[in-house]
Amino acid sequence: MAEWEREEISGRIAASIPVRAKLGKPLGGQAPFGYSWKNKQFVINESESPIRKLMYEIFLRTLRKKTTADELNRLGHRTRKGVLFSDTTVTRLLKDTNAKGERIANYTKTSGDGRRATLKPKSEWTITKCPQIVSKKTWEKVNRILAIQESRSARLGRKSEYLLSGFVKCSCSKKMYIRTSLKAYQCRSCNIKIAVVDIEKIFYDYLSECMNSHYLARQVKNTEGILQKKQLLLEETMNEKLNLEATMDSFIAMRMDGGITRENFIENLHSLNTKLA
Ligand SMILES: [Zn+2]
Known part of the structure; x- marks a missing residue:
């Protein structure tokens, strides 16, 4: 077959796709998990659809894609190919609008080599009604949560990579x-330009210097405080000692004057000495 003929034919097929999609006819390829093509009709797959429904229920309960996949696997469910559910598969199926009764078709085109599929502009997509597996409300709720989680993890991801950005x-x-x-x-x-590693090193050094000097300043302040208290205590003790000595002097003077008895004097002297010691 000549090159131009091949192009002509694939062009004609491409042109017929939107029409076929609008009519709800199969475009080739498999129906997504939970559905089947039966006599060219897009219908519920009775054995898969309960698992697809369960996926939404588990996700709403756990709010985790990975946990949902694990739970399905633990219950013994497998994909159509008979392999374990992964969080990627679960996410793709939770996001697929056919579960809420809207089947989008004709949204990808295959590139020249026939391998890579790229997204077509939204205006070319066709949406046809199909049997629901979950209510529209459930689908919207799950997808709102997914969108929030994805935007959050995208933000956190950027932040953790470049801690000084901004x-x-x-x-x-x-x-x-x-x-x-x-x-x-x-x-x-x-x-x-400054390499990220360089600027982070500079920042790290600066930060540790700040923390060190702050730490030292606090230590000095603490030590100063303790020193001051000890000094006050010392002064008080010195004063007390002086007072006691003065008292003793006056006792001695009184005794010499004969103002107090010998017994009284000895008793007082004894108690003063123990205080001074
Ligand atoms: Zn500049």
């Missing part, structure tokens, strides 16, 4: 942006 500034005071391909921060106006 904080690095160039000497010209403009913000520096990550150039992922270079693994560097770049100033768009001066074109200055």
Whole structure:
């Protein structure tokens, strides 16, 4: 067959696809898990559809794709090919709109080599009604949760990779942006680049210096506090000692004057001495 003939034929097939899809006719290829083609009709697969339904129920209970896959496998369910469910398979099936009764067809085209499928513009897609496996409400709820989880993990992923993104500034005071391909921060106006590893090292060193000096400052302050308290205590003790000595002096003077008895004097002297010791 000549090259131009092949192109002509595949072109004609391509042109007929949207029409066939609109009529709900099979376009070739297998029906998704939970459905079958029967006499060119897209119908519920009685053995698979309960598993497809269970998938939504488990996900709504656990909110985890991996846990949902594990639970299905644990219950003994397998894919059409007889292999274990993976979180990727579960996610793809949870997202597939046919479960809520909307079958999208004609949304991919196969590239020249016939292997890679690419997405067609949305205007070319055809949506036909099909039997539901779950309610529209259930489907929307599950897919809202999936969307939130995916946007969250995408944000966290970026953050953990470049911990300083959004904080690095160039000497010209403009913000520096990550150039992922270079693994560097770049100033768009001066074109200055700094490797991510370098800037993180600088930041790390600076941070540990700050923490060290902060730690030392606190230690010094603590020590100063203790020293001050001890000094006060020492002063108090010295004062007390002086007072006691003064008291003793006055006792001695009183005794010499004959103001107190010998017994009284000895008793007082004894108690003063124990206090001074
Ligand atoms: Zn700059």
